[in-house]
Amino acid sequence: MPSLTLPAVAISESLKVSKGSIPSATAQGAEKRDIIIFSDFDGTIFMQDTGHILFDHHGCGAARREQLDEEIKTGARSFRAVSEDMWASLNVPFEDGFTIMKQKLEIDPDFDEFHKYCIANDIPFNVISAGLKPILRKVLDVFLGETQSAHIDIVANDAQISHDGSEWKPIWRHDNELGHDKAASLQEFKAIASSESEDGSVPLIVFVGDGVSDLPAAREADVLFARRGLRLEEYCIENKISYLPFDTFADIQTELARLVQQDQEMTHGSGKPAQYNPRANFWRRASSKKTVPTLSSVRASATPAPGNTFLPVEQNYAPQPTLVS
Known part of the structure; x- marks a missing residue:
């Protein structure tokens, strides 16, 4: 420590x-x-939590989100499983979803x-x-x-986020209960x-x-x-x-x-x-x-369905090479 x-x-x-x-x-x-x-x-x-703002205004709603959060806290379901339900509840194009985040987020x-x-x-x-x-x-x-x-x-x-906002799918970094x-x-x-x-x-x-x-x-x-x-x-x-x-x-x-x-x-x-x-x-x-x-x-392993395109995702993470010297 x-x-x-x-x-x-x-x-x-x-x-x-x-x-x-x-x-x-x-x-x-x-x-x-x-x-x-x-x-x-x-x-x-x-x-605030960026996901919570989206879920409350364009997805499952605050009441249902709080119920799902409780499932994580009690251990009834994993963080990944609950999160997938929350993201799947969204039906809003990315830019429209960002509009509410811009209004509600406080840095x-x-x-x-x-x-x-x-x-x-x-x-x-x-x-x-x-x-x-x-x-x-x-x-x-x-x-x-x-x-x-x-x-x-x-x-x-x-x-993966469809341009019409009908699908929001996390591409998890790890294949475990945390995602x-x-x-x-x-x-x-x-x-x-x-x-x-x-x-x-x-x-x-x-x-x-x-x-x-x-x-x-x-x-x-x-x-x-x-x-x-x-x-x-x-x-x-x-x-x-x-x-x-x-x-x-x-x-x-x-x-x-x-x-x-x-x-x-x-x-x-x-x-x-x-x-x-x-x-x-x-x-x-x-x-x-x-x-x-x-x-x-x-990276996404699934091929998008015909006519359903997705927003690009950042393909690489490269930590900054410059340290204090």
Whole structure:
């Protein structure tokens, strides 16, 4: 688990710093520690769930969705089985469905500034989600602009979506009850990439999340940020996992700068980070300059019926090859 030097409650007090006082990611005159950030999407970058908005307005409806959600919570049915029912209930063209998402979605008020901070400091930011990749990419393109969105890589399920909106079919990354097992995705990274950056130092791995699908990642980062008051934070408290609570990404930006400054003072940016967690090594392997992995997304095996064409899906996931150097 992350070996932070301050308890979560004490650290949260340090987050009450004005945006204007947020320092740069590294101190002048010191080697820069490589930093890689992985983040959930629904409930983390955006306050609402993209799928829930679609189901409530163009599918099974809020009441039925809540019944189906309860089946997942009680273990009566798997996440994948229930999700397939929800997506199958949709009957709306993609662009029309996105119209309601644009109206209802609320991005974290400080995410745009935080992501620009990441770009300015050459910090790769990656999304790992149980959602559908075409939807997530479209949302980021619209809310951030295509140029900024292009700096974010996405690992999620693909989808077949008919142009008339009569069929929405997830193309699952994994053939199991989860559909997209985030832990399995991380193991895929581990198998194909090296664990160290080019200069021999060890990157600092940061994970940001909020809910149930993020639980497998809770023990696997050097620094874990959990949205305050939601399931991931509850899980960390229940299992005594070190974490940092956050209300907005401004909190993360402030705390990240503090942690980097602490690391610079203790390690001068070389070797292992001050917050080193050996269980995060497969994240480091995923982000190495030496071996930059390209993961092929799961592709549709079925041929569309005559006259029924589908929206294209992103065919490859290529993690950003550039680390802080």
